[in-house]
Amino acid sequence: MSIHARLNAIKNWHSKQQSGSENAFLKPLSAAEVQQHKEAFPFGFPQALSELYQWHNGMKDNAPFFNEYTFYPLEDALDEYELALEEETGLKKSWFPVFGYQGSFFAVECDVLNPQHGCVYFCEVEDEPHLWYDSLEKMLMTVRICFEQKAYFLDDDGILMQDFEAANKIREELNPKAVKLQFQQQEPLEETLDEQPDGTKRLTTRYSEDHYSEQFFDKKGRKIGQCEYHGGELLRKDDWEYLSATEVEITSENMMGMMMTTKTRAIIKPDGTLEQTGMQTFMNGELLFDDAMLAELEAAEDEDGEDEA
Numbered sequence: 001m002s003i004h005a006r007l008n009a010i011k012n013w014h015s016k017q018q019s020g021s022e023n024a025f026l027k028p029l030s031a032a033e034v035q036q037h038k039e040a041f042p043f044g045f046p047q048a049l050s051e052l053y054q055w056h057n058g059m060k061d062n063a064p065f066f067n068e069y070t071f072y073p074l075e076d077a078l079d080e081y082e083l084a085l086e087e088e089t090g091l092k093k094s095w096f097p098v099f100g101y102q103g104s105f106f107a108v109e110c111d112v113l114n115p116q117h118g119c120v121y122f123c124e125v126e127d128e129p130h131l132w133y134d135s136l137e138k139m140l141m142t143v144r145i146c147f148e149q150k151a152y153f154l155d156d157d158g159i160l161m162q163d164f165e166a167a168n169k170i171r172e173e174l175n176p177k178a179v180k181l182q183f184q185q186q187e188p189l190e191e192t193l194d195e196q197p198d199g200t201k202r203l204t205t206r207y208s209e210d211h212y213s214e215q216f217f218d219k220k221g222r223k224i225g226q227c228e229y230h231g232g233e234l235l236r237k238d239d240w241e242y243l244s245a246t247e248v249e250i251t252s253e254n255m256m257g258m259m260m261t262t263k264t265r266a267i268i269k270p271d272g273t274l275e276q277t278g279m280q281t282f283m284n285g286e287l288l289f290d291d292a293m294l295a296e297l298e299a300a301e302d303e304d305g306e307d308e309a
Contacts, residue, residue: 003048006140007055010065013147017154024063025056026073037074041081043094043110046118048136052098062101064160066143066152069099069106080105090129095121098136108136119177130179133171142174149281166260166281173279200224248274261285 014022029037034053038045058073065071072080077097084091089103094111103125109116120139122132133139146152151166172180190206199219206212210232216225226238237253246268254260261282266274280290 003051003137003140004055006137006144007052009144010140010147011056013144019064019154019160020158021059021063021065021160024059024061025071026058026060028055029053029057029074034074038078040078041096041110043096044112045096045110046108046136048118049096049098049108049110052136064101065099066146067160067162068101069104070101071099072097084123089125090123090127092129095123095129097123106132106139116177132175132178134175134177138175142171145170145174163260165254169262169279169281247277 011022011025013019031050031054034045034050053074056071058076059065059071060073062070080097080100081091084097084103084105085093091097091105091107092109094109094114095105095107096110097105097107098120099106105123107121107123109119109121111117116131118135119131120133120136121129123129133142143152146162146167149166149170151163151170153161153163155161168181171178188205188207192204194202194204196202201217201221203215203217204212205215211230213226213228215223218224222240222242224240226236227234228236233255235255237255239251241249241251243249243265248266248268250264250266252262252264263280263282264276265278266276269275278290280287
């Protein structure tokens with residue numbers, strides 16, 4: 001299917017929000033023009049990448065497409081590609097940079113012999129590249145949903161911003177092959193285990209004078225909740241509800257900024273780790289996203305693609 005339905009949804013968001021990027025899209029290239037421009041690139045383009053430049057040939061004046069990242073015109077992308085190879089930034093010869101900002105890129109793997117052909121890598125200045133999206137199509141679906149769920153938004157000054165935690169959850173949900181971020185936790189300074197009068201237990205872990213967490217366990221030793229505090233304020237609260245001996249639903253409330261709540265269902269594996277089976281995301285109590293909505297969105301985009309064909 002064509003990726004134009006996803007691209008048009010993102011462009012429509014810019015138009016409705018009057019983000020300042022709505023008039024920055026350059027006229028599309030023909031298939032022949034795409035082929036002519038990319039002669040200097042030693043690999044073929046995946047179909048979705050060619051379709052991208054037949055939708056619009058990037059954006060002028062480095063206008064942001066999402067967050068701070070612009071959509072490069074094809075000729076500019078080729079210049080960025082050559083410069084990145086000269087400066088040994090970590091960009092591989094078969095990776096074509098499509099979106100970027102000040103030396104950081106989202107680049108598509110174009111080598112058909114590579115098992116990750118079509119995947120999108122994030123190449124950041126002074127950091128190792130990571131497989132960030134399963135494909136260009138999945139990237140655009142992720143960006144679209146992030147806009148629709150307000151994980152990407154305009155701040156009071158009209159600058160494109162993101163709720164990183166919310167956006168990353170959407171990315172990891174939609175891109176199972178892509179890297180999963182593991183945030184490094186501070187080493188605890190002190191841990192205290194208190195038994196409550198009802199037989200439950202509370203584990204308090206202090207990382208600094210004003211940063212600590214509390215974990216709660218039932219009489220069977222199963223985790224039933226967690227709270228995290230910083231500066232005397234509750235930042236995050238998790239409640240664990242056991243649906244059966246092997247299934248749990250975790251409700252997580254993010255108290256920072258917008259009220260973001262997620263409900264995650266998971267299977268408890270024999271080793272005690274969790275395997276996610278479903279997730280719902282709420283903003284201020286309103287359902288924004290779940291697996292059923294994702295299926296409906298994919299079906300709607302399939303219909304749009306059939307109509308275009």
